[in-house]
Amino acid sequence: MPHLPASAALQRFRVIDLTQVRAGPTACRQLADWGADVIQVQMPEHMRGDDTLGGQDGSDYQYTHRNKRSITLDLKQAEGIATLKRLIAGADVVVENFRPDVKYRLGIDYESLAADHPRLVYASISGFGQTGPLATRPGFDQIAQGMGGLMSVTGEPGQAPMRVGIPIADLCAGIFAAQGILVALLEREASGKGQWLHTSLLEAMVYMMDFQTSRYLIDGEVATQAGNFHPTSIPTGVYKARDGYMNIAVFGSKIWERFCNILGAPEWITDERYHDKPSRSVNRDALNAEINQRLAQQDRSHWITQLNEGGVACGLINDMREVFDEPQVRHLGMVKDIVSKWHGPQRLVGQPVQLERTPGTVARAAPRRGEHSEEILRELGLGQDDLTRMKAAGVY
Template sequence: MPHVPASTALQRFRVIDLTQVRAGPTACRQLADWGADVIQVQMPEHMRGDDTLGGQDGSDYQYTHRNKRSITLNLKEAEGIRVLKRLIATADVVVENFRPDVKYRLGIDYDSLAKDNPGLVYASISGFGQTGPYAARPGFDQIAQGMGGLMSVTGMPGDGPMRVGIPIADLCAGIFAAQGILVALLEREQSGKGQWLHTSLLEAMVYMMDFQTSRWLIDGEIPQQAGNFHPTSIPTGVYKARDGYMNIAVFGSKIWERFCHILGAPEWIEDPRYHDKAARSVNRDSLNAEINRRLAEQDCSHWIERLNEGGVACGLINDMRDVFKEPQVQHLDMVKTVVSNRLGEQRLVGQPVQLARTPSDIVRAAPRRGEHTEEVLGELGITSAQVADMKSAGVF
């Protein structure tokens, strides 16, 4: 079937997805979920490398590639490149995450394509950037987590570096690339011109270090691991009640006073060890021990109710099963249902931003490799006979 937009917001845009693995596909998923016609271009089945997320029937692949169409093209053949360029001539956006030199060798770099499509927005995602001493290095999420500083502040003090439990460098690079694409499309409305934009896993990771970067760049302080406790706001972290663990975040003097009263320890307010932020920082270990001792008298549910009534932020620490039992998660309607012709009904998490007039949805399950090749080629005016000849010649 032709393009079925998941939203009316971006339905006028066509995006050519030349990416593999996660960062690039994430960028394209963001656009597809808001209605763009994302056409995923993959190598033919017999030529493919390990470019899928757990196999095409796996949950990871299904989540990442929903709302897209898929074609196959052999980009090692001149005819495959010619068909790709013909497709790109109809597009608004190209997203690629080849090694920086590959696009030039194939003749599908921005400057080459913009000659025929001056309004083209061309997005490149790499491990370390398009130029510089590390540009040719292979990039991988955990490498960026380490080099960007995240692993140095994650984990328990003294236990050595710790990775985050999601591919955060990949995901952030993809989301930042999608944001950059939208900015370029908005600018194009004024100038009429496209442009090349690029980001990398390393840039995304350094940017996501946020206040930790300013602690070094402005204050000259090298952030250290703080485990489950906030490095500068005390008390904020993981605490143990009678039946399990919970998060508590106490920000500001007024909230601190309320917290002390709720825990039945008003004396902490005037205690010189705890009476201000600086003192609580110095004496964080003794304060945390005192808090845990008080919390151990009741279950998490008791404290969560009392603390929320008092305006003190807190919450359970859920596994994935419990996340989707949360009444608020259910109320937010984050889980969408889509039917795959091959795999049946699927439940997937939708976009975390709600637009009242042009909402996002999941209307198409992840495609099989090349599922829409003949359909898309037909949209380019290529006849059935020509398609048959191309297939025989190994073009797709």
């Protein structure tokens, strides 16, 4: 089946996906979900490595590689590289996450390709950057979480550093790469020229530290663990009602006054321990204990109703089953239905951004390795004799 765009937004662009594992495939999934013709180049079955997110039949792979086509090429063979270059000649974007030196060894680095294709946008994703003392180190999400500072502020105070429960460095690097690709394509419309862009798990993680970076770079303050409580806005965190835990976020003096009145504690407004933000920071533990005592008198549903009606942000802490039972999640239509040729009906989360005129969706289930090899090679003009010879030689 030829390109089946998931949206009209990017359907004019072709992307060659040379990536493995998660960060690179995430970048390419972002583009595929908005309609780009993403061709995933994988190793042939006989030489494949552990690059498939738990195996190509696993749910992780199915989610990450939807809306793509797949071709296999042996890039250790000259004809495999030559075929890849023919594929790139008709593409707008190449995305790779090899170790920085590999692309040069294969002759598919940006400079080599741009000499013949000056409009090419070339995106590289690595663990630590394309140059520098750590450029050749292998990158892994949790390593970047640690080196980028996230684990130092995650977890309970005084306890061991804690990773977050998703591969946030991988995901952010992939999303930032996709954003960079879109910026480069927009710039190309003005200049007529492509360019090389690159990001890394480490850069993504440092950037995602956000206000914690400015606390250090501007104020000289090294943040520490604050557990489930916001480090600067108090009270904001996890609190326990009679029937379980909930999140409450109190920002600003007016919201603080509303919160006190809803909990039946108007005296907190003038209490010298709690009356302003610095005082609440010093007396955080005592205040949290008093809040929990008040909340324990009613169930979460009572407090969520009362607080939201009073303009105080709060909500349940859902597990994954509860997330997809949440009425608002259902209303937003985030779950997309697709039928896989290999696995039957599937439900996958769609994009979190809604374009009213050119929405993205899931138009194609994740492909099997090399499912579209012959289709794509025929699009390059190769005939049956070429396909037979190349298959026998293990080129694809």
